[in-house]
Amino acid sequence: MIDTLDSQPLADRLAWADRPSFLASHRALAVCKHELEQLTAGVVRGVAELATAGVDQKSKERLSPGRCIVQLGPVALTITWLRSAIDSVADGDLLVIVWRGAVAPRAEYLPERMTTQRTLVAATAVWEDVFTAAGTDQASWAWQSKDASVNGYSSAELAAQCVERLRVAYEECRAAADAVA
Numbered sequence: 001m002i003d004t005l006d007s008q009p010l011a012d013r014l015a016w017a018d019r020p021s022f023l024a025s026h027r028a029l030a031v032c033k034h035e036l037e038q039l040t041a042g043v044v045r046g047v048a049e050l051a052t053a054g055v056d057q058k059s060k061e062r063l064s065p066g067r068c069i070v071q072l073g074p075v076a077l078t079i080t081w082l083r084s085a086i087d088s089v090a091d092g093d094l095l096v097i098v099w100r101g102a103v104a105p106r107a108e109y110l111p112e113r114m115t116t117q118r119t120l121v122a123a124t125a126v127w128e129d130v131f132t133a134a135g136t137d138q139a140s141w142a143w144q145s146k147d148a149s150v151n152g153y154s155s156a157e158l159a160a161q162c163v164e165r166l167r168v169a170y171e172e173c174r175a176a177a178d179a180v181a
Helices: 026-053 154-181
Strands: 059-064 067-072 075-083 093-098 108-110 115-116 124-134 144-145
Touching: 026 059, 026 067, 026 075, 026 124, 026 154, 067 093, 075 154, 093 154, 124 154
Parallel strands: none
Antiparallel strands: 059 067, 067 075, 075 093, 093 124, 108 115, 124 144
């Protein structure tokens, strides 16, 4: 009798040996895009909810694929997906920074001069962290900080953490302005 079944595990067989991990696969790019959209939507929703928590500033959002900038009065939050040269999720980083100052203000258009004028205000980083994608499939996706030894955050949990960091920075700036006045 010819035995066609090999007793060797499937993952150890030659056909499966060269398969990339989930994060290095093309499927992970679609999942990463979806997770970034969830993260961005969670941040925008969370910042909008700050108005009910005593924040008297209206936020300004600038969204683009792989990037989110939220300006809330004297502070801002930027979230940027930094791709690798080979566009692999496994090699990409998520950079999250809370700033004091204006980040990427829109230029003021003056039609009579046909130029743009920009008010330059130096922004300084208050808090930053770099996250990497972790997981073996879409269900186990997490954002894991490169600096911490925590298990990781879902996109909703990371959005909540980012909004909280922005709120704290806003309160600190407001308290500093009240102390000066």
